Amino acid sequence: MSSPVLKASDLTKRFGDFTAVNGVSFEIRPGEILGLLGPNGAGKTTTIQMLLGLVTPTAGSIHMFDLDLSTHREEILQQVNFSSTYISMPQSLTVEENLWVVARLYGISDMARRVNDIVKKLEMEEFRGKVTRKLSSGQMTRLTLAKAFLTEPRILFLDEPTASLDPDIADKIRSLLKEERRSSGLSILYTSHNMREMEEMSDRIIFLQRGRIVAEGTAQDIVDRFGKADLEEVFLKFAREQGQSSS
Amino acid sequence: MKLHRITALIVRHLYLYRRSLPRIMEIFYWPFLDLVIWGFITLYLARYQSQVPGFVTFFLGALILWDMLFRAQQGITISFLEELWARNLMNLFASPLKPSEFLAATMAMSVMKVTIVSIVMSVCALLFYSYNILIVGAWLMPFVLNLVITGWIIGVFTTSLIMRFGQEAEVLAWSMVFLFQPISCVFYPMEVLPTWLQMIAMANPAAHVFEGMRTALGAGAPPIEDLAWAVGLNGALLVGVVAWFYRTVAYCKDQGLLVRVGE
The missing domain is CATH 3.40.50.300 (P-loop containing nucleotide triphosphate hydrolases)
Known part of the structure; x- marks a missing residue:
């Protein structure tokens, strides 16, 4: 084992x-x-x-x-990474900006490809440019999941x-x-x-x-x-x- | 320290300011109002210039330098508060980000704010009151650097207190620095303070910077001793306050305070 x-x-x-x-x-x-x-x-x-x-x-x-x-x-x-219903992401940033910040924070190479992949995987294309404050709770959950997946933990x-x-x-x-x-x-x-x-x-x-x-x-x-x-x-x-x- | 983690936080704040007019206004609003009000007071008092030599020079110069300290402090504390308001502290502290990288990013934000505010205030002072901050001479740069570091010290100290006591302590972000103003001797020499308060002011690096500024502008003598005191005190206090910040982070992790955001 x-x-x-x-x-x-x-x-x-x-x-x-x-x-x-x-x-x-x-x-x-x-x-x-x-x-x-x-x-x-x-x-x-x-x-x-x-x-x-x-x-x-x-x-x-x-x-x-x-x-x-x-x-x-x-x-x-x-x-490692995490996603939870009790966390948030900076509300004044767009979905995509938040993902870019996370990508930089974890030093991800080929950031553009990774962000695009994850946006596609979680079906977030339609709200990728939306300010986080305006997301529905379901979209917000997808964003925190995207943040968790983005870093390939x-x-x-x-x-x-x-x-x-x-x-x-x-x-x-x-x-x-x-x-x-x-x-x-x-x-x-x-x-x-x-x-x-x-x-x-x-x-x-x-x-x-x-x-x-x-x-x-x-x-x-x-x-x-x-x-x-x-x-x-x-x-x-x-x-x-x-x-x-x-x- | 990893540069990509520091730049991540800087980029995060730049995104924030790019889209927020109130935040941009906040940077300029108070310094600009200070300059207008104190500028006119100075012009009025300048009528008695013969009795108080160099009044305009002292007053406006001191005001611009004080705002640099204030903005340096705000650059640290407001950056932390932005994370608190966004409930983003968990994301940051559960990432590989180190406390030192967090501080480095807030210090970089602080330098950016100070630079922008200094340029705007200096240009306004020149346009409105024909006051050129550069008359302080070659000593200006070491003065500014020391005031920025003093601003960082107050900023890191305030941030530690907010982290420890939660959002209800956020008022300290705006008020704490004014606790230091009377003992910074911004607009008056240290000798006017009562003896016991002079002893406290002696431990404040900013007081030595403003004393040095008056020395340089008044007698024209090189303010070496004042600068040496400011540099020494800033060095010791910066090390102390960063150690205090680390201790506070450890305490908050022990008590579970980082995950309990709010009042």
């Missing part, structure tokens, strides 16, 4: 008395799509923020491409990437992700509240509850283990348990 491109060991994050992530360990292998599931407040976003170097872990370690994130931040972040962190997309575009995005994974060996950490999407996309799933991993395996493994009909029922079980314990 090939060595993991990402290895998180005993990852913990505390904010004062509150423990957001508690001893989480997992790996992602080349070309693998790992689903990160859990109710709101389970620690998914904090985990991704630690993996992106935006939040410093209280304990534990993160290695990507056999490099330690705490000491090789620049080399690692050059090879080896690992992509996607936090609810299809949340505000219509079913047609969401389906195209999922197909694009699978195609990128197949053609370039892209590894993806994926979060979504759409359980059908998680089943379709993820090779493996990690369930988080109150900052801890409570289940891990393929979607079918997890459904079978908890004796539920589908992943949504498993999700509801964990969400309600978490809700009861916090109320």
